[in-house]
Amino acid sequence: MSDRYDIAVIGSGPAGLEAAINAKIRNKNIIIFGNKDFSAKLVKAPKINNYLGFYNVTGKELKKHFEEHIKKMEIEITEERIDAIYAMGDYFALMVNQKTYEAKSIILATGMQYGKPIKGEEEFLGKGVGYCATCDAPLYKGKIVTIIGYNKEAEEEANYVSELASTLYYIPMYKGEYKLNENITVINDNPVEIVGDDRVNKLVMKNQTIETDGVFVLKDSISPSQLVPGLEMENEHIKVDRKMQTNIKNCYAAGDCTGKPYQYIKAAGEGQVAVLNAVENLS
Numbered sequence: 001m002s003d004r005y006d007i008a009v010i011g012s013g014p015a016g017l018e019a020a021i022n023a024k025i026r027n028k029n030i031i032i033f034g035n036k037d038f039s040a041k042l043v044k045a046p047k048i049n050n051y052l053g054f055y056n057v058t059g060k061e062l063k064k065h066f067e068e069h070i071k072k073m074e075i076e077i078t079e080e081r082i083d084a085i086y087a088m089g090d091y092f093a094l095m096v097n098q099k100t101y102e103a104k105s106i107i108l109a110t111g112m113q114y115g116k117p118i119k120g121e122e123e124f125l126g127k128g129v130g131y132c133a134t135c136d137a138p139l140y141k142g143k144i145v146t147i148i149g150y151n152k153e154a155e156e157e158a159n160y161v162s163e164l165a166s167t168l169y170y171i172p173m174y175k176g177e178y179k180l181n182e183n184i185t186v187i188n189d190n191p192v193e194i195v196g197d198d199r200v201n202k203l204v205m206k207n208q209t210i211e212t213d214g215v216f217v218l219k220d221s222i223s224p225s226q227l228v229p230g231l232e233m234e235n236e237h238i239k240v241d242r243k244m245q246t247n248i249k250n251c252y253a254a255g256d257c258t259g260k261p262y263q264y265i266k267a268a269g270e271g272q273v274a275v276l277n278a279v280e281n282l283s
């Protein structure tokens with residue numbers, strides 16, 4: 001059985017990082033999931049003038065300050081993408097494909113980069129559709145795999161999977177140069193629908209249809225209601241109260257995922273409120 005953490009923070013943007021440092025100050029056993037950039041939105045910001053104490057910084061500079069801060073507090077980001085979270089009663093099970101983490105409380109700080117699921121994506125999730133290609137790659141040895149990549153990180157996953165799959169199609173949802181192995185076929189088209197019977201067998205795009213055994217949709221984040229079944233949403237945001245508590249006990253949310261304004265300091269503030277309430281509920 002895996003260790004059971006007091007608090008699991010999902011997302012490494014300002015909301016998640018602020019939650020993590022406050023949990024650490026309160027001496028809780030925490031884990032934070034995210035990536036080494038912390039947040040694509042952070043490193044892309046050209047100039048930030050509204051984060052108190054940091055005038056005229058670039059996103060990259062602010063990221064460096066965040067990095068030093070968490071390093072000094074001995075917080076490490078677990079670079080894994082959580083695919084699903086199930087409320088089990090007195091704890092949550094966090095799934096990264098075959099792996100499971102357990103936590104008594106969770107803070108959702110996943111940002112707001114999900115976009116509408118493709119038709120069939122939710123229906124075939126776990127039946128040929130996945131969100132972590134490298135995790136599931138062994139299942140697709142000698143099979144046809146299609147990766148719909150929303151960011152450059154997806155290219156690394158595609159390269160890895162192409163070593164196992166018989167055919168790998170890469171559908172980039174962004175413009176740029178792609179660093180892909182030669183055996184990968186790039187298709188510049190728009191996915192419309194994932195179709196199949198018991199499992200996925202085709203991907204329909206605007207201009208063509210391909211046969212495929214698996215489709216991986218690699219985006220920065222998936223919709224919170226897909227991530228946590230039963231989570232109440234309000235329009236496209238997670239519904240929270242003033243304690244940043246969601247409709248699920250011990251499940252909190254903070255940052256852009258709870259609603260506008262989409263700003264760093266609002267995200268950080270919410271991360272703090274969420275985690276302090278989570279800590280209070282634990283004791």
Ligand SMILES: Cc1cc2nc3c(=O)[nH]c(=O)nc-3n(C[C@H](O)[C@H](O)[C@H](O)COP(=O)(O)OP(=O)(O)OC[C@H]3O[C@@H](n4cnc5c(N)ncnc54)[C@H](O)[C@@H]3O)c2cc1C
Pocket residue numbers: 010011012013014015016033034035038039040041042044045046047048049050080081082083109110111112220221222227254255256257261262263264265267
């Ligand atoms: C170009 C640009 C400029 C901006 N300029 C400013 C500005 O000047 N001032 C300002 O206040 N705001 C600015 N913003 C807005 C700001 O970036 C956001 O409000 C802020 O980043 C929100 O923080 P967050 O922690 O809620 O989410 P995010 O920063 O989006 O971080 C969420 C993180 O969680 C990760 N994640 C999501 N799902 C999972 C999962 N299942 N498992 C693991 N990790 C996951 C994501 O990959 C991401 O890294 C700007 C945004 C952009 C794009």
